[in-house]
Structure formats: C-alpha cells, structure tokens
C-alpha cells in the first residue's frame with residue numbers, strides 16, 4: 001500500500017510551470033537586467049543596441065528548451081547555439097555574467113524555489129556549452145611573437 005504525497009505528483013516541466021507568458025516575462029526581465037546592471041556591462045556591449053530581436057529568439061529557444069513546442073528549431077532549423085555565439089569571446093566571466101542576469105530575472109518574476117532549483121544546473125550546463133573560451137580576457141596579440149613564429 002502506498003501513500004500519496006505531493007512529491008509523488010507527476011513532475012511538471014518548467015514550461016508547464018511558466019507557460020508562454022511566463023517565459024516571455026522571464027526573458028524581458030533577463031534583458032532588462034543585462035541592460036541596466038553594470039556587472040553585466042561587458043556582455044551587454046556584445047549585443048545589438050536594439051534587444052528586441054534577441055529577446056524574441058531567446059524566448060523561442062527557452063520555450064522548447066523548457067519542454068514546450070520547438071519554436072526556435074522551427075525558425076532556426078537547429079537548437080545548436082555554437083554558431084550564433086562564435087563571433088563573441090565567451091569565457092568564464094562572460095558566462096557568469098549571463099547566469100547572474102538569469103538568476104536576477106528569476107527573482108524579478110517571483111519564480112518559486114522549486115522552479116529555481118529545477119533550472120539551476122541545466123542553465124549552468126547550457127551556459128557552459130555556449131562558453132567558447134577558457135579564459136575571460138582575449139589573449140594579447142604580440143606582433144613580434146607572431147612574426148618570430150613565421151620565420
């Protein structure tokens with residue numbers, strides 16, 4: 001005989017918890033933080049002046065990633081984020097700025113502890129996948145070293 005407790009309810013996906021509007025609100029809060037928090041100034045500077053296009057794209061991406069319909073895949077033909085991030089130097093510091101914006105956005109929309117816990121590790125993993133450099137600062141280019149290595 002088994003007892004029924006809330007923990008035995010079928011798990012809900014983040015998409016079921018937030019819905020389309022909740023994800024839209026989360027992304028709006030995310031780019032508001034990026035746009036205004038000086039600690040995110042470095043990654044803000046990588047983005048276009050007008051954040052509307054990337055707001056729509058991240059919303060579409062997160063809808064699918066959180067368990068909803070694959071709307072980003074339908075538009076972009078892939079869910080691989082390597083190519084769109086390739087032009088940017090994304091090391092540990094830039095990754096952590098991005099995650100800080102997401103943490104702050106989750107606070108701003110009043111996300112439950114359950115949702116924050118559910119997202120924490122998967123968000124870190126996807127940010128690590130997007131990270132494309134081991135160091136936070138681009139290596140200085142010394143023209144003499146480059147010239148010497150060619151001779």
Ligand code: HEM
Nearest residue numbers: 043046047048054057058061084090094095098126127130
């Ligand atoms: C790790 C730190 C990250 C940095 C510094 C970063 C930075 C950027 C930048 C500069 C752009 C281009 C924006 C523009 O054109 O104005 C971009 C696009 C985008 N980013 Fe990130 N990003 C990061 C992580 C992530 C993560 C973790 C996700 C998903 C959960 C994500 C999803 C996207 C999407 C969907 C786009 C639009 C791609 C497209 O053009 O189709 N990014 N990001």
